[in-house]
Amino acid sequence: MHRTITGFSNPTVKFLRSLREKKHRKQEKRFLAEGLRLLTDARESGRLPEMLAMATKREAHPLLDALIADVTAAGGEVLEMDEEILTKVTGKDNPQAVAGVFAEFDTGLENLDRSKAPIWLVAQALRDPGNLGTMLRTGDAVGAGGLILIDDCADPFSVEAVRASMGAVFTQSIAQARWEDFIGWLRAGDGQLVAASLRDSTDYRTAPYASPCFLMVGNESRGLPAEYEDACDLRVTMPMLGRADSLNAAVAGAVLAYEALAHLRWKP
Amino acid sequence: MHRTITGFSNPTVKFLRSLREKKHRKQEKRFLAEGLRLLTDARESGRLPEMLAMATKREAHPLLDALIADVTAAGGEVLEMDEEILTKVTGKDNPQAVAGVFAEFDTGLENLDRSKAPIWLVAQALRDPGNLGTMLRTGDAVGAGGLILIDDCADPFSVEAVRASMGAVFTQSIAQARWEDFIGWLRAGDGQLVAASLRDSTDYRTAPYASPCFLMVGNESRGLPAEYEDACDLRVTMPMLGRADSLNAAVAGAVLAYEALAHLRWKP
Numbered sequence: 001m002h003r004t005i006t007g008f009s010n011p012t013v014k015f016l017r018s019l020r021e022k023k024h025r026k027q028e029k030r031f032l033a034e035g036l037r038l039l040t041d042a043r044e045s046g047r048l049p050e051m052l053a054m055a056t057k058r059e060a061h062p063l064l065d066a067l068i069a070d071v072t073a074a075g076g077e078v079l080e081m082d083e084e085i086l087t088k089v090t091g092k093d094n095p096q097a098v099a100g101v102f103a104e105f106d107t108g109l110e111n112l113d114r115s116k117a118p119i120w121l122v123a124q125a126l127r128d129p130g131n132l133g134t135m136l137r138t139g140d141a142v143g144a145g146g147l148i149l150i151d152d153c154a155d156p157f158s159v160e161a162v163r164a165s166m167g168a169v170f171t172q173s174i175a176q177a178r179w180e181d182f183i184g185w186l187r188a189g190d191g192q193l194v195a196a197s198l199r200d201s202t203d204y205r206t207a208p209y210a211s212p213c214f215l216m217v218g219n220e221s222r223g224l225p226a227e228y229e230d231a232c233d234l235r236v237t238m239p240m241l242g243r244a245d246s247l248n249a250a251v252a253g254a255v256l257a258y259e260a261l262a263h264l265r266w267k268p
Numbered sequence: 269m270h271r272t273i274t275g276f277s278n279p280t281v282k283f284l285r286s287l288r289e290k291k292h293r294k295q296e297k298r299f300l301a302e303g304l305r306l307l308t309d310a311r312e313s314g315r316l317p318e319m320l321a322m323a324t325k326r327e328a329h330p331l332l333d334a335l336i337a338d339v340t341a342a343g344g345e346v347l348e349m350d351e352e353i354l355t356k357v358t359g360k361d362n363p364q365a366v367a368g369v370f371a372e373f374d375t376g377l378e379n380l381d382r383s384k385a386p387i388w389l390v391a392q393a394l395r396d397p398g399n400l401g402t403m404l405r406t407g408d409a410v411g412a413g414g415l416i417l418i419d420d421c422a423d424p425f426s427v428e429a430v431r432a433s434m435g436a437v438f439t440q441s442i443a444q445a446r447w448e449d450f451i452g453w454l455r456a457g458d459g460q461l462v463a464a465s466l467r468d469s470t471d472y473r474t475a476p477y478a479s480p481c482f483l484m485v486g487n488e489s490r491g492l493p494a495e496y497e498d499a500c501d502l503r504v505t506m507p508m509l510g511r512a513d514s515l516n517a518a519v520a521g522a523v524l525a526y527e528a529l530a531h532l533r534w535k536p
Binding site for chain 2: 045138166242246258
C-alpha cells in the first residue's frame with residue numbers, strides 16, 4: 001500500500017521517530033534501519049520492512065524499485081513524505097534517505113542450533129552499540145552461528161548498532177539472556193566457552209579450540225566478572241606489548257574469532 | 269600556577285571549549301584529553317598537559333595529586349572552576365571530570381625510525397575517529413612503531429579519537445602524510461607494504477610477512493584506491509564466510525596486525 005504523509009504531526013511520523021528510542025522500540029517490538037544498501041542487505045537476507053519511508057521526490061533506483069515491489073507484495077506500506085518530514089524521521093539531512101521499520105527478533109537460546117556453526121560470539125554487558133554492531137559484522141564474516149548477549153548489553157536494534165553491523169543484524173541470530181540462563185543452556189549440550197583473560201591462560205595461538213566454540217568478551221571498562229572467567233573451559237591470552245592491558249572489546253572478539261576459525265574451519 | 273575561574277565568559281573557558289572543534293585545534297596546535305585515567309596514562313608516558321581543568325570542589329585522589337604536582341613543577345597551569353563551567357568545557361555533566369590541554373605532535377615521516385619496530389600501522393582516509401583511536405590502541409598492544417595517516421583522515425586529536433585510543437595517543441608515534449610522500453619515504457628504505465585485498469592475494473595466515481611490516485587499511489566505505497593496492501608488496505586475504513565482503517576497518521587492521529605479530533615477533 002502506498003500512502004503520502006503531509007504533516008509533521010501525523011501519527012505514523014511520530015511512530016517512526018519514536019523508534020529512535022529504546023523504550024519505544026521495546027514497546028513496539030519494532031526497529032528502524034536506514035539506507036538503501038542496508039535495506040537491500042535485509043531484503044536479500046529474506047527480511048522485509050513492514051513500512052518503508054522515503055521522500056516524495058526521491059530519485060528512482062533499481063534496488064529501491066525492487067524493495068518497493070517486495071514490500072508491497074508482502075502487504076507492507078510504502079510511505080512518501082516531504083523531505084523535511086523525512087529529515088525528522090531519519091535525523092539526517094539527506095533527501096535520498098530511505099528508512100524501513102522491521103519487527104524485532106530474538107531467537108531465544110532454546111531456538112539456537114549450536115551444531116550449525118563452529119563459532120558463536122558472546123558479549124557480556126557490552127555497552128557501546130557500535131561495538132555490538134561491529135561484533136555482528138565480524139560474526140557474519142567468520143560464519144558464526146550468532147551473537148548471544150549476556151546481562152545488560154546495548155540494544156542490538158538501535159540505529160547505531162544496526163548501522164555498524166552493515167547488514168549482519170539481518171543475517172546473524174541474536175539471543176539475549178541472563179548469565180544463569182546462558183550457562184545452564186550451554187552446559188546442557190556440547191560447547192566450549194572461551195574468554196580472553198590475563199590469568200591461568202593459554203597462548204591464544206596454540207589453544208585447543210573445540211567446536212562449537214563460544215567466544216566471550218566482556219564489558220568495555222570492567223571486562224568479564226571473575227566468576228564468568230572461572231566458568232570458562234579455556235582462558236586464552238593475547239600479546240599485550242604496550243602500556244595497556246586490554247584491546248577494544250570488538251577488536252578482541254575479532255582477533256579471537258579469526259584465530260578460532262583458523263583452527264576449526266577444516267575440522268568437522 | 270593555580271588559578272580559579274569564575275565566569276563562563278572567561279577567555280580561558282572559551283579557549284578550552286574551542287578545542288572541541290578541529291579548526292581551533294589546528295589553529296592552536298593543542299588538544300583536549302579528558303579523564304583522570306587518560307591523563308595519568310599521559311603522565312606515565314612522559315606527556316604532561318600545559319593546563320589542567322577541574323571543579324573547585326572535586327574530591328582529592330592520589331593520582332590527581334601526582335598530576336597536579338607534575339603539571340605545576342613543569343610550569344603548567346592548574347585551573348579550578350565551578351561545576352557548571354566545567355560542564356561547558358567537557359560537555360559532560362560529571363563534577364569529577366578532569367581535562368588537560370596538550371600540545372599536538374606530528375612526528376613527521378622523516379623522524380620515524382622504521383627499524384625500531386617490526387609492525388607499523390597505516391590508515392588511508394579513515395573517517396571515523398573511534399576507528400582511528402582504536403587503531404592507536406591496537407598499535408600499542410602489538411608493539412607497533414606508530415600510526416601513519418594517509419590522505420584525509422579523521423583528526424587523531426579529536427576528543428573521540430583520544431578517548432578510543434585509551435592513552436595510546438600518548439605512546440604511539442603519529443605521522444600524517446600525503447600518499448606520494450609516504451610511498452616515496454617508504455621506498456627510500458626497508459619496508460614491506462601490506463594490505464588486505466580481494467584480488468591477487470595470499471592467505472593472510474601463510475603470507476610471507478617481513479619486518480618492518482607496514483599494514484595498511486583503507487577508508488570505511490570505499491576501501492583502498494586500486495593504485496594503492498597495486499603499490500603493495502603483499503596483498504593478503506582473510507576469510508569472509510558471510511554475506512559481507514569486508515570487516516570494520518579497525519577490526520581488519522587488528523586481525524592483520526596480530527597475525528603479522530605472530531609471524532614476526534621472534535624474528536630479528
